[in-house]
Amino acid sequence: xxxLILLTFISTFLIMSCSKDNSKNTMIVKGEIIGLxxxxxxxxxxxxxxxxxxxxIYLDGxxxxxxxxxxxxGELYFLSLNKNSxxxxxxxxxxxxxxxxxxxxxxxxxxxxxGSENQEILDEYxxxxxxxxNQNLDMIKDNFEAEKEKNQEKLEQLAEKSKQILRRKYxxxxxxxxxxxxxxxxxxxxxxxxxxxxxKLLDTxxxxxxxxxxxxxxxxxxxxxxxxxxxxTEDE
Numbered sequence: 001x002x003x004l005i006l007l008t009f010i011s012t013f014l015i016m017s018c019s020k021d022n023s024k025n026t027m028i029v030k031g032e033i034i035g036l037x038x039x040x041x042x043x044x045x046x047x048x049x050x051x052x053x054x055x056x057i058y059l060d061g062x063x064x065x066x067x068x069x070x071x072x073x074g075e076l077y078f079l080s081l082n083k084n085s086x087x088x089x090x091x092x093x094x095x096x097x098x099x100x101x102x103x104x105x106x107x108x109x110x111x112x113x114x115g116s117e118n119q120e121i122l123d124e125y126x127x128x129x130x131x132x133x134n135q136n137l138d139m140i141k142d143n144f145e146a147e148k149e150k151n152q153e154k155l156e157q158l159a160e161k162s163k164q165i166l167r168r169k170y171x172x173x174x175x176x177x178x179x180x181x182x183x184x185x186x187x188x189x190x191x192x193x194x195x196x197x198x199x200k201l202l203d204t205x206x207x208x209x210x211x212x213x214x215x216x217x218x219x220x221x222x223x224x225x226x227x228x229x230x231x232x233t234e235d236e
Contacts, residue, residue, distance in 0.1 A: 027077075174204055
């Protein structure tokens with residue numbers, strides 16, 4: 001009897017352990033699309049430069065869905081309705097359960113994402129980054145007006161102001177990445193926002209990353225990108 005109880009305990013423990021191990025490498029995306037009657041949802045990500053489907057589900061008469069990724073989830077994913085680029089919600093994946101609720105009308109703009117710590121960090125960055133973007137749009141408008149007026153002095157002033165905005169964005173991005181060195185978002189924004197920046201800024205971010213993040217997909221890509229830049233500089 002004691003042996004039976006012991007075997008039952010061991011079996012239960014092993015099942016629970018396997019379940020926990022799987023959950024560490026699994027992302028479940030759940031939610032509801034209000035107004036959707038019929039359609040196919042795709043969970044996608046970019047692999048080797050190609051947008052690949054990780055999971056999909058055909059919805060007919062229900063607006064609720066559940067999609068799963070069993071690979072490393074610390075990277076950018078896309079929730080796409082009928083593979084329509086206009087109906088594609090980008091979000092930063094994370095292990096565990098992520099909720100994305102939206103509506104068929106304004107599918108992207110009405111999306112509410114929760115459950116991803118990485119996405120929260122990326123949202124925080126994007127709030128400030130959007131201000132730099134808005135400043136650039138204003139600069140483009142002012143530059144257009146100055147060209148029409150053939151105002152060379154104003155064009156030179158705008159060019160200098162544009163450089164200052166870019167420097168501030170680069171410095172903000174670097175500081176943000178270093179502050180979030182334990183998140184996959186750090187190397188991701190370095191790759192997407194600082195590709196043309198001074199190599200010293202990229203090095204600063206790369207050297208600050210935790211060992212776990214250095215070994216993540218974007219961590220490895222950042223290190224490889226830096227090595228290529230340095231190698232190209234040495235060949236000049």
